[in-house]
Amino acid sequence: MAVPPPGRTEITLAMKNQATHSPQPEDAERPPAQKGAQESMEKIRRLKAKASRGLFALALFIAVSIGAVQNFEFLPTFSPHIRAVLGTPPSANMISAALMLYSFSAIILILSRMMSGSGSYSGFSHVGYLTAFFAFYHFSGALDENFWAVFAAGITVLGLESYHIWTFCTEEIKKEQENLAAPARNRGSGEGAGE
Amino acid sequence: MLRSLTARAIVPVAVAVTGFVIVCCILLYSVMKSDMINDAVSYEVNLADTIIKSTRYAMLKSDRETVSNIIDNIGSQDGIEHVRIFNKKGLIMFSQQHDEINRYVDKKTAGCIGCHAGTVPNATIRDMERARRFVNKRGTEVIAITAPIYNEPACYTASCHFHNSGQKILGTLDIGLSAAPLLKTLSVMRGRMMVFSIMVLILSVGGVAALLRRHVFVPLREIKAFTAKVNRGNLSPELSGISGELTDLAGDVRAMASRLRNAVEELEKLRGCREEAKEKAGVNANSV
Numbered sequence: 242m243a244v245p246p247p248g249r250t251e252i253t254l255a256m257k258n259q260a261t262h263s264p265q266p267e268d269a270e271r272p273p274a275q276k277g278a279q280e281s282m283e284k285i286r287r288l289k290a291k292a293s294r295g296l297f298a299l300a301l302f303i304a305v306s307i308g309a310v311q312n313f314e315f316l317p318t319f320s321p322h323i324r325a326v327l328g329t330p331p332s333a334n335m336i337s338a339a340l341m342l343y344s345f346s347a348i349i350l351i352l353s354r355m356m357s358g359s360g361s362y363s364g365f366s367h368v369g370y371l372t373a374f375f376a377f378y379h380f381s382g383a384l385d386e387n388f389w390a391v392f393a394a395g396i397t398v399l400g401l402e403s404y405h406i407w408t409f410c411t412e413e414i415k416k417e418q419e420n421l422a423a424p425a426r427n428r429g430s431g432e433g434a435g436e
Numbered sequence: 437m438l439r440s441l442t443a444r445a446i447v448p449v450a451v452a453v454t455g456f457v458i459v460c461c462i463l464l465y466s467v468m469k470s471d472m473i474n475d476a477v478s479y480e481v482n483l484a485d486t487i488i489k490s491t492r493y494a495m496l497k498s499d500r501e502t503v504s505n506i507i508d509n510i511g512s513q514d515g516i517e518h519v520r521i522f523n524k525k526g527l528i529m530f531s532q533q534h535d536e537i538n539r540y541v542d543k544k545t546a547g548c549i550g551c552h553a554g555t556v557p558n559a560t561i562r563d564m565e566r567a568r569r570f571v572n573k574r575g576t577e578v579i580a581i582t583a584p585i586y587n588e589p590a591c592y593t594a595s596c597h598f599h600n601s602g603q604k605i606l607g608t609l610d611i612g613l614s615a616a617p618l619l620k621t622l623s624v625m626r627g628r629m630m631v632f633s634i635m636v637l638i639l640s641v642g643g644v645a646a647l648l649r650r651h652v653f654v655p656l657r658e659i660k661a662f663t664a665k666v667n668r669g670n671l672s673p674e675l676s677g678i679s680g681e682l683t684d685l686a687g688d689v690r691a692m693a694s695r696l697r698n699a700v701e702e703l704e705k706l707r708g709c710r711e712e713a714k715e716k717a718g719v720n721a722n723s724v
Contacts, residue, residue, distance in 0.1 A: 397452065
């Protein structure tokens with residue numbers, strides 16, 4: 242899921258400017274077009290970072306899943322006293338019903354965000370919810386039978402989230418690249434008209 | 437990657453539908469599996485109660501031969517892996533496998549530890565906690581249950597017996613049924629669910645893809661081909677058969693092409709008039 246590279250001379254020039262220029266006082270002297278280009282470059286950088294968030298969330302979820310498949314043996318076990326304080330875990334059927342409801346609503350929310358073109362991302366919250374499902378199944382002693390259900394739900398929800406944020410960022414980057422290229426194009430056509 | 441409109445429209449739908457169907461199938465399978473195991477355990481509890489009630493009279497009369505016969509007959513049925521009765525100390529008194537009679541059972545095994553975990557054995561335990569699943573020496577998966585044989589007034593008041601009234605449990609019946617029929621049913625159910633899921637996926641994703649193709653992608657491709665022809669200079673191509681929401685777009689594109697054609701024709705006409713005028717002016721000049 243690599244975002245397309247800028248690949249334009251204007252962008253590289255702007256990057257050079259960004260690297261060589263020192264902060265505030267010179268900013269005031271900088272022409273507005275150059276300032277706009279630098280803002281676009283900064284936005285592109287931020288969008289690229291945002292596009293890779295989906296992969297990080299997926300990687301985190303897979304790490305949690307590896308822990309879950311080993312029945313969280315690397316974590317210290319709770320003493321009977323703490324277990325008594327926590328109370329009786331919910332039944333596996335109740336957790337399964339909650340998981341089904343959660344997956345349905347999460348998918349609907351992501352699809353509606355895709356439809357509205359919103360750029361918000363909640364992949365890390367989903368990793369938290371899915372970890373909670375693993376924990377509940379673990380405490381109710383039904384993790385072995387329901388591991389694949391949580392894993393499939395996680396891959397679906399996080400896959401959709403990643404796809405959504407990646408397509409959103411790619412489109413935004415394209416827009417910014419067009420904005421960066423527009424002055425150069427205008428300048429080129431202006432020179433052409435002058436001749 | 438995923439540059440085409442088709443892929444962009446279908447991939448999220450396919451991922452969402454596939455993922456949700458898989459999650460639901462796994463959860464449904466898990467719930468049905470646990471329900472079927474619970475049913476098997478309930479069936480075994482009932483069977484154990486029947487055996488205890490069947491042997492009650494013979495036990496009251498201390499008729500060991502009859503009890504042994506009953507156990508042998510029950511144990512010879514298909515699907516029953518073991519039936520045994522052991523006393524409070526864990527000594528096997530009756531068993532369908534005669535070689536294990538007068539041997540002690542291990543109190544640390546899965547079926548016993550539920551009651552014998554503490555220093556004082558638990559006398560009351562729920563049905564599901566009495567059940568255990570394991571693979572026996574013959575390699576068969578077994579669902580087994582232990583049922584306590586409680587002391588009754590008829591037991592401790594009988595002249596032939598030595599049990600006192602303070603003894604709560606006299607012995608335990610241990611019965612194990614093969615899980616093979618259950619596993620076979622689960623396997624068939626799993627296969628059917630997979631076929632059903634694949635059919636649902638093909639229908640939903642294929643349906644969405646077919647409808648999108650019919651109502652969006654094909655008309656868009658026709659409009660694209662039309663505009664490409666106009667762009668290449670062919671000003672009278674055909675654009676028809678577009679329905680739905682793209683009708684307006686097709687109409688606008690057609691109108692633009694028509695206006696462009698009219699403009700070109702007018703331009704051609706003007707150019708023709710100009711050339712005619714030029715020719716006339718040339719003729720006049722020659723005649724003068």
